[in-house]
Amino acid sequence: MIIIIKFTISNNKIVKYREIDYISNYIELYPFINEFKDYIIKYLSEYKFYDQEKNIYKYVILNVSDELKNFFQYYKICCNGFKNLLSNFKNLEFHDFHKTRFYKYISSSSEKDETNDITPNINLDREITETVRKMLPTDEDYNRLNIFKERVSDIITKKWPSKNLRVHSFGSAVNGLWSNKSDVDLCIFADSEGEYNEVQKLAKVLRKGRMKDVTPIKNARIPICKFKDPKTGFNCDLSVNNRIPINNSELIRCYMDLDERVRDIIMIIKKWSKCRGINDSKNHTFCSYSYVLLCISFFQNINPPVLPNLQNPKAFPELRMEKKTVDVSYKLINKNFNGTFKLNICYYKNYKEVSRYFKSTNDMTRSELLIKLFQFYGCIFKYKNSNISSSIRTDGGFDYNFNKDRNNNRIGFAVQDPFIEERDTISNSNVEEKTHIINEFYRAYKILKKKDSNLNEIFEND
DSSP states (O other): OOEEEEEEEETTEEEEEEEEETOOOOOOOHHHHHHHHHHHHHHHHHHOSOEEHHHHHHHHHHHSOHHHHHHHHHHHHHHOHHHHHHHTOTTEEEEEETTEEEEEEOOTTOOOOOOOOOOOOHHHHHHHHHHHHHHSOOHHHHHHHHHHHHHHHHHHHHHSTTSOOEEEEETHHHHTOOOTTOOEEEEEEOSSOOGGGSHHHHHHHHHHTTOEEEEEETTSSSOEEEEEOTTTOOEEEEEESOOHHHHHHHHHHHHHHHOHHHHHHHHHHHHHHHHTTOOOGGGTSOOHHHHHHHHHHHHHHSSSOSSOOTTOTTTOTTSOOEEEEEEEEGGGTOTTOOSEEEEEEEEOOOHHHHHHHOOOOOOOOHHHHHHHHHHIIIIISOTTOTTOEEOTTSTTSEETTSOOSTTOOSSOOEEBOSSOTTOBTTTTOOHHHHHHHHHHHHHHHHHHHSTTOOTHHHHOOO
């Protein structure tokens, strides 16, 4: 049975409506459809970022009159009208992100807000410090981490006692950005090849050691074993001879120790990106490591800078740099390559020494810096310049000759690894994912710029 709603119209207003059975056609009411368009434009023009269909629909339903609400619901359900309306609206841009379509209204007056009238927000500052305080690990967490590392080390060395294997931590557990909900990254250092290099055999050893949910991932750029320790509760990624992240972790740790504001804001960015579903390299969004590098670039680029360049030999000539040669997998540059190459690296890693020669004159609060970071990546940075990359190894935080549009991408932006110059840490992300992440930066900026905003608003899922 087909049910059609018949409307009585007077002076472009619905006077009454009733349901009529067995009517197989209807007349589209263009004045009201245009009114729906006006509400959509009003909503999207206010925020100027991409938003998904369900939020646009929710706004229209909350704002139209009761008479229009009934027609609008009918138009959406029976005619697929709302979807058609959005799809055929010439002034709407859209992108698809993980099977969801996001829309943005484009007009000559819809340029993104690039003003710098950002003022300190005492309440937001308190929220930032309190949120970070709750995220930081306790002494008990660190004790559990040491126990976990010893358990894994015992399993490995008992299986291969004569191989002089050592287990090292890297990532957030080392670089100062570890939270009480973080996973743990471990790496086995080996002086020679052995069966421990085969992740399937390594997985069998971990299972015998009573680790749970052991999953070998052979085809990753760096093969790993994922597992969980039932005793300490930690989830872990275990690799072999992936030594460069150890140095990355030391470098980032020095940056974090130089300014507590930096650590706090990056902790917020990591939480925000995970809450918003844009921190998952398996689904082609950025990993936490890339967000950390983006933040450091911003803090080097802001005027006056909050952070120095810890890889510039001329920055602190009075200080000794850490210098070493590291074996690096070619797969970090190209997943189709095999073997390793020698890489010479150098960096300052002693923050106490560096802090004697570098003291930032930037006195912005945490709230100002966080909002400016969202503003910078959301609406100021020129992503269509395909040669530019975030690069913390470069003075000013950006390299303007890195990405020669090699992916033929309209968003050629890259995030350069601090030590491996050829490596783009977001090469796995496509145009749609990059577009969505830029949109998320802008969305967070628009939310936090409001005087009555609170931090939880940027974390909330739609």
